[in-house]
Amino acid sequence: MNYLLTASSFLLATSLLAQSPPSVTPATWKEVGHLKTRDxxxxxxxxxxxxxxxxxxxxxxxxxxxxxxxxxxxxxxxxxxxxxxxxxxxxxxxxxxxxxxxxxxxxxxxxxxxxxxxxxxxxxxxxxxxxxxxxxxxxxxxxxxxxxxxxxxxxxxxxxxxxxxxxxxxxxxxxxxxxxxxxxxxxxxxxxxxxxxxxxxxxxxxxxxxxxxxxxxxxxxxxxxxxxxxxxxxxxxxxxxxxxxxxxxxxxxxxxxxxxxxxxxxxxxxxxxxxxxxxxxxxxxxxxxxxxxxxxxxxxxxxxxxxxxxxxxxxxxxxxxxxxxxxxxxxxxxxxxxxxxxxxxxxxxxxxxxxxxxxxxxxxQVELLADVKPTSNQETVNGFAYRYKKSGGSLITLWSKEARPADEYVPRPMTVTVKGQFKTPVFVDLITGKIYEIPKNQYKKSGNEWIFSEMPIPDYPVLIADKSALLL
Missing domain, CATH: 3.20.20.80 (Glycosidases)
Known part of the structure; x- marks a missing residue:
């Protein structure tokens, strides 16, 4: 799919530069892409x-x-x-x-x-x-x-x-x-x-x-x-x-x-x-x-x-x-x-x-899996599971729900467990659209479940997703 940089999209990109929130991911995490948007x-x-x-x-x-x-x-x-x-x-x-x-x-x-x-x-x-x-x-x-x-x-x-x-x-x-x-x-x-x-x-x-x-x-x-x-x-x-x-x-x-x-x-x-x-x-x-x-x-x-x-x-x-x-x-x-x-x-x-x-x-193209519930070692986390129909790749939405969103919020590292398909797991910030590689030592498969450790879950939705399920 081709994306053209129109005058309106250029205006949008430049106007948002000064508004970008601080990154919620560790400085050591590698940025590997950015979500594309569609008309x-x-x-x-x-x-x-x-x-x-x-x-x-x-x-x-x-x-x-x-x-x-x-x-x-x-x-x-x-x-x-x-x-x-x-x-x-x-x-x-x-x-x-x-x-x-x-x-x-x-x-x-x-x-x-x-x-x-x-x-x-x-x-x-x-x-x-x-x-x-x-x-x-x-x-x-x-x-x-x-x-x-x-x-x-x-x-x-x-x-x-x-x-x-x-x-x-x-x-x-x-x-x-x-x-x-x-x-x-x-x-x-x-x-x-x-x-x-x-x-x-x-x-x-x-x-x-x-x-x-x-x-x-x-x-x-x-x-x-x-x-x-x-x-x-x-x-x-x-x-x-x-x-x-x-x-x-x-x-x-x-x-x-x-x-x-x-x-x-x-x-x-x-x-x-x-x-x-x-x-x-x-x-x-x-x-x-x-x-x-x-x-x-x-x-x-x-x-x-x-x-x-x-x-x-x-x-x-x-x-x-x-x-x-x-x-x-x-x-x-x-x-x-x-x-x-x-x-x-x-x-x-x-x-x-x-x-x-x-x-x-x-x-x-993305379907909700109502019978699949992500779990966390923190009760304050909200999460839902989805599947990208074409590739079968999983998308998991996660956020801390305990209070009204704040200007300053330090994500608490959490362990997240969920059933799904993750060939190349990535972490996505839905405000900035930035996509990060999850370090290999922070996830593993155990039976039919995936366990992600030390995940930085903020007070707004982020994704743990298979890279094939995203618009890149």
Whole structure:
């Protein structure tokens, strides 16, 4: 496979030089290569999505970040349909802004999935066009909502395979699960009437602990004989330590699967800020962050999900400039791309390159081995096993999970034991992309297991892999 050094990739490489974290490997370890990244058009299929939210309120600039979209390597992008932006005059729709986004993203190998939201204040009882706004409630507004949903799905049914209905409905304290269930069913039936093969996504839950809300929602669908109208369940649930979320996520999965075991789970929106708390807004703003801890956190969320068979939408591609009148005001620095004050792109952050490594490597050619569990002499290690289908070579993800990612972390040498195929074992840093030869005196095969000793496992995912399983 040939890789060309384009102007954008040169800019990315030079901008990341000053951001590289200190090496976690011993100075005596030999560097033997570097992970290659791939454009989305060169990747056949994967479970990875990137956030493209808030274009409906003009808080980001698609035309500025679109050239970074393909090289990132995610195969899907989450967009928001923006009823209020489409219909500023009653009964008149302007889809020009989405026409400039949806086909362009698809041409870059990134399939759009569109969230239907928010309210529209030109109608009495139409709800609010902002995060945590209320759904439409009046008969006139609900009829107008139905008409807009019908219009947008009709327009993009051949380009958008998946539709998500609303975002974080539980963030509004006046919403109930019953009310949202009724709203979801009416919307889902319209989508299916226009696009029978559409995949439907619910519910963009802000919390992973509001099981009563979720239970009420599914009870409505059960009574309406509408449980088949959900293909994918999305949730968000930000946590300072991403590994602490999974017990509650598992409770959510078990609840949903009692109603419909065919529902697929997806992390619909998650990411970490890249700046101190005095600068950023949004979730996790009560802690200080840096570009390094953002990259670490994002990697842990992505590969923690992936190892549990959960798809991920990484939030988000560009920093978001929230304006007055919304749920919050200021810059949400969870973007993989740093922005200028006018929302144009200043440069990629360290997390952009880290995400590229994961998106490029963990595609449909790499399969999760759910019945293979790496073990360590340290209980704080998280690990998952994979196999590269073509060569049979193993890939093992490992990281220390005991706390929130830190700017300074000294890896504790650990012994790792796992079943697998390792002809040429190497160690991979997923932030820098550097590949290191593992000294021969630090690994051995014992029966059908491999034992790796004195492995420097940091507080973000690294790989022990067979060299044949990597993009070099």
């Amino acid at each position: 989305a058009n060169a990747i056949k299929a994967s479970t990875w999505s990137i956030g493209g939210e808030t274009l409906d309120r003009d808080y980001t600039d698609y035309q500025s970040y679109r050239t970074y979209l393909g090289p990132l390597g995610a195969k899907r992008i989450r967009l928001q349909g923006g009823w209020s932006k489409c219909e500023k005059i009653k009964g008149t729709y302007d889809f020009a802004w989405l026409d400039a986004v949806i086909p362009d993203a698809a041409s870059r190998g990134v399939a759009p999935w569109v969230e239907l939201s928010y309210g529209n204040p030109i109608y009495e009882g139409g709800g609010e066009a902002k995060l945590a706004g209320h759904i439409p409630t009046s008969p006139e507004a609900l009829a107008a909502w139905d008409n807009w949903v019908r219009a947008i799905v009709t327009r993009y049914k051949d380009q958008v395979p998946e539709w998500e209905i609303w975002n974080e409905p539980d963030l509004n304290p006046t919403h109930t699960g019953t009310e949202i269930g009724q709203f979801y069913v009416r919307t889902a039936r319209i989508v299916k009437a226009v696009q029978p093969n559409a995949r439907l996504i619910a519910l963009g839950m802000a919390s992973v602990t509001k099981l009563e809300f979720l239970n009420e929602f599914y009870e409505v669908l059960k009574k309406e004989n509408a449980l088949h109208l959900i293909d994918i369940q999305t949730y968000h649930g930000y946590a300072h330590n991403p590994d602490s979320s999974y017990p509650n996520i598992e409770k959510m999965r078990q609840l949903v699967w009692r109603y419909n075991p065919k529902v697929v789970f997806m992390q619909g929106e998650n990411g970490a800020p890249s700046t101190p708390k005095a600068i950023t807004i949004g979730a996790l703003r009560d802690q200080d962050w840096s570009e390094l801890t953002q990259a670490k956190w994002d990697l842990r969320r992505m590969l923690g999900d992936h190892g549990r068979g959960i798809s991920t939408n990484l939030f988000t591609i560009s920093d978001i400039h929230y304006a007055a009148g919304d749920h919050m005001v200021g810059v949400n620095t969870k973007g993989l791309l740093e922005t200028n004050p006018d929302k144009t792109i200043k440069r990629p952050k360290l997390a952009y390159k880290a995400a590229q490594h994961v998106f490029s490597l963990f595609d449909d």
